[in-house]
Amino acid sequence: MTIPxxxxxxxxxxxxxxxxxxxxxxxxxxxxxxxxAMGFIVSDEDKNALYLRGIEEACHHSLVLKxxxxxxxxxxxxxRVYTEEDxxxxxxxxxxxxxxxxxxxxxxxxxxxxxxxxIGAPLEFCATMDTKPRLVVQFKHHHGACPQRIDHxxxxxxxxxxxxxxxxxxxxxxxxxxxVDDTDELLFVFLQRKGNPHDIVFANGPGPRLHHAAFSVPxxxxxxQACDIAGAFGYGNRxxxxxxxxxxxxxxxxxxxxxxxxxxxxxxxHYQMMDIENEPVRWDLSYMRNRPWGFPARKSWFEEASRxxxxxxxxxxxxxxxxxxxxFLVEERP
Ligand SMILES: [Fe+2]
Numbered sequence: 001m002t003i004p005x006x007x008x009x010x011x012x013x014x015x016x017x018x019x020x021x022x023x024x025x026x027x028x029x030x031x032x033x034x035x036x037a038m039g040f041i042v043s044d045e046d047k048n049a050l051y052l053r054g055i056e057e058a059c060h061h062s063l064v065l066k067x068x069x070x071x072x073x074x075x076x077x078x079x080r081v082y083t084e085e086d087x088x089x090x091x092x093x094x095x096x097x098x099x100x101x102x103x104x105x106x107x108x109x110x111x112x113x114x115x116x117x118x119i120g121a122p123l124e125f126c127a128t129m130d131t132k133p134r135l136v137v138q139f140k141h142h143h144g145a146c147p148q149r150i151d152h153x154x155x156x157x158x159x160x161x162x163x164x165x166x167x168x169x170x171x172x173x174x175x176x177x178x179x180v181d182d183t184d185e186l187l188f189v190f191l192q193r194k195g196n197p198h199d200i201v202f203a204n205g206p207g208p209r210l211h212h213a214a215f216s217v218p219x220x221x222x223x224x225q226a227c228d229i230a231g232a233f234g235y236g237n238r239x240x241x242x243x244x245x246x247x248x249x250x251x252x253x254x255x256x257x258x259x260x261x262x263x264x265x266x267x268x269x270h271y272q273m274m275d276i277e278n279e280p281v282r283w284d285l286s287y288m289r290n291r292p293w294g295f296p297a298r299k300s301w302f303e304e305a306s307r308x309x310x311x312x313x314x315x316x317x318x319x320x321x322x323x324x325x326x327x328f329l330v331e332e333r334p
Contacts, residue, residue, distance in 0.1 A: 001184045003174065003280065004164050010171020012081060012089035016194040017152050018126070019061055019078035020213040022262050022306070023068035029259040030065045037233040038226065038256075038264075039144020043132050044108065051108065054147040054215055058134040060108040062150035063213065072260035074210040074306045076114070076122045077153050079199075084127045087113050093170075118166035119157050120311050121208040145226035145266050147215040152198035154214070154265075156207035156305050158314040163202040164189040172199065174280040175273050176248040181284040187320060188283075190248055196270040197249035204320045206313050209305035212255065214265035223254050226266050230256060241301045244294040247287055255301065262306050288323040289332065299324040 024030045027050055034040045040052040043060050051061040066075065081087055094101040094115045101115040110128035117123055135141045136148075157163045164174065164186060175197040178188035187204045190197055203211060217223060223243045230236060235256065240263065242254035251267040258264065288296060302322045307313065 001161055001186065003177070003184055003186075004161075004168035006168050006173040007171050008276075011093045011169070012086040012171075013083070014086075014090075014125070014170060014172070014193045014199075015080045015082050017077070017150055017199040018059070018080040018129075019064060019150065020153065020210070021064040021066065021075040021078070021124075022258075022260070023070070023073050023075055023309070024065045024258075024260045024262075025068065025072055026259065027065065027067050032233070033235060033238075033258050034063065034065070035144075037144055037229055037235055038266075039142070039146050039229075041132075041135060041141060049107075053132065054149045055135045055138075055142055056148040057150075058131050060130040060132055062215070071307065072262065073309045074262070075309045076124045077155075077200075077210065077213075078124045078126065081125050081127050084111055087111055087125060087127055090115075090125055116311075117163070117208075119155075119159060119163050119202075119208045120308070120314075121155055121157075121210075122308055122311065144229055145217050145222050147217060147266065149216055151196070151214045151216050151267070151270070152192075152201060154201040154203060154211040156205040156209045156211050157202040158205070158207050158316045160186045160189055160202045160204050161317075164191065167191050167200060167202075173273070176281040176283065178248065178283045178285055178287070181286050185318065187285060187318075188248070192273060195272055195274040197273060198270075204316050204318060205302070205305075206315050207305070208311060209307055209313070210262070211305045212263040212265045214267055216270070217266050217268050219268055220252050223252055223266060223268060226254060226256075241297040245292075247283055247291065248281070255297075261304070263301075263304075289328065296323045296325050296328045299326050 044051040050065040052063040104114045106112045108130045109126045113125045172191040176190040253267040
């Protein structure tokens with residue numbers, strides 16, 4: 001295996017991860033979790049949908065919740081491109097690659113392109129959205145964990161190498177990766193366009209499935225505040241992992257499961273990665289058992305994730321045996 005390198009110049013200019021569309025059973029329950037407890041800002045809502053953004057975001061939405069009577073799946077993940085010309089280039093690129101790309105209408109967004117990536121994850125690209133006031137210094141609107149902006153998605157992929165090659169072909173740069181010790185067998189890849197460590201992450205496992213959408217918060221105190229507020233609102237048992245410190249990208253994090261089981265990460269601290277000579281940071285898999293501090297994630301964090309709408313699940317090319325909290329407590333007990 002070789003570590004993929006980003007296509008340069010990119011075939012079209014993807015600028016960042018933009019939004020995620022989740023289906024939920026009960027809009028009121030989702031509103032209580034995301035707005036009242038977590039602190040997201042409502043951009044628009046009706047009885048069937050909730051459009052949310054963070055306090056720094058001037059674009060209309062980064063989190064869309066749609067009511068469903070079916071399964072609470074992920075409909076799509078959204079990426080931004082710079083101009084509509086990039087959208088046209090993207091359509092041609094995907095069609096030449098044998099992927100069906102079609103124009104779609106999405107509320108509050110400009111021209112939107114739907115396509116599924118090489119592992120079957122449904123994407124949408126747009127160049128513009130309606131705008132809303134940026135509330136970064138409108139402190140009366142700050143509450144809960146004060147989510148600032150969407151940062152990245154993590155997808156569970158049945159073929160991490162293939163996903164990495166595909167996104168590298170779109171111009172995504174590998175910032176960090178986890179590989180089996182003494183090999184280049186990729187288990188986690190962290191890819192970015194916007195100049196920090198991640199826009200999209202792929203982890204090995206049955207998929208494609210959405211593992212989480214991640215939102216930055218202002219500082220470490222907001223991670224603890226999120227936990228306190230979640231507990232006060234009765235969501236203490238929805239805290240799945242953390243607070244803790246990741247090795248890759250060094251983020252301070254906490255993960256919650258929403259009322260439908262969708263997972264979000266709140267995190268703070270990321271570094272810049274723009275300069276072309278920067279090589280990706282490698283982590284050996286054995287890091288997972290030798291973390292500087294803190295425990296590994298519980299089994300559910302590794303195994304459970306949101307299905308994508310109407311997308312078949314495939315078993316991974318490589319079976320992995322992650323260092324779960326449960327395994328760690330048995331194998332590492334003194
Ligand atoms: Fe993450």
